[in-house]
Amino acid sequence: MSQRILLSAKEIDIILHRLACQLQENHLDFSDTVLIGIQPRGIFLAERLAKMLREDYRIKNVKLGSLDITFYRDDFRRGEKTLQANKTKIDFLVEDKKVVFVDDVLYTGRSIRAALTAIQSFGRPQEIELLTLIDRRFSRHLPIQPNYKGRQVDAINNERVNVMWKENDGEDAVYIVEKV
Numbered sequence: 001m002s003q004r005i006l007l008s009a010k011e012i013d014i015i016l017h018r019l020a021c022q023l024q025e026n027h028l029d030f031s032d033t034v035l036i037g038i039q040p041r042g043i044f045l046a047e048r049l050a051k052m053l054r055e056d057y058r059i060k061n062v063k064l065g066s067l068d069i070t071f072y073r074d075d076f077r078r079g080e081k082t083l084q085a086n087k088t089k090i091d092f093l094v095e096d097k098k099v100v101f102v103d104d105v106l107y108t109g110r111s112i113r114a115a116l117t118a119i120q121s122f123g124r125p126q127e128i129e130l131l132t133l134i135d136r137r138f139s140r141h142l143p144i145q146p147n148y149k150g151r152q153v154d155a156i157n158n159e160r161v162n163v164m165w166k167e168n169d170g171e172d173a174v175y176i177v178e179k180v
Helices: 009-027 042-055 110-122
Strands: 002-007 033-038 063-067 098-106 127-136 148-153 159-164 173-178
Touching: 002 009, 002 148, 009 042, 009 098, 009 127, 009 148, 009 173, 033 042, 033 110, 042 063, 042 098, 042 127, 063 110, 098 110, 098 159, 110 127, 127 159
Parallel strands: 033 063, 033 098, 098 127, 127 148
Antiparallel strands: 002 173, 159 173
16 A cells, blocks of 8 residues: 555645635634534534634634435445444534534535434524545546535545545645555
């Protein structure tokens, strides 16, 4: 297995500031907007963006939740591996709110399809947007596109994109790993 770095910690920081700026530009004070991190890996990105919006952009109303999509996936029970559920934590109303789904990598679009189904259990959002750090644009199985993206990547099928967060993995970095 070989890997090459796609984004360094400094590049990730620059991208996160750009994404936070775009969110603030489109949602102003966040009074009608909520951020929802898609479990398991999107929550690290969502937490980082929420912190930036609160501290750097002085937005007090940033509501952050996490959504587990395990049992909504269309590949649930299809493999040998038993899927482990994560926590859903949405302690606010999504009814008539603008929801921004946050995930680290947009690949086939199946996770987002599952998230669209799962969020309906919490009400009917006014609008749903998608923010992703990495958009693997030539890998889509479903017609799903991000509203906000950090970097577009043309990784081929035997390549995998690994997003590392210092909170979980000890470093901020994005690698492209080639499966041999």
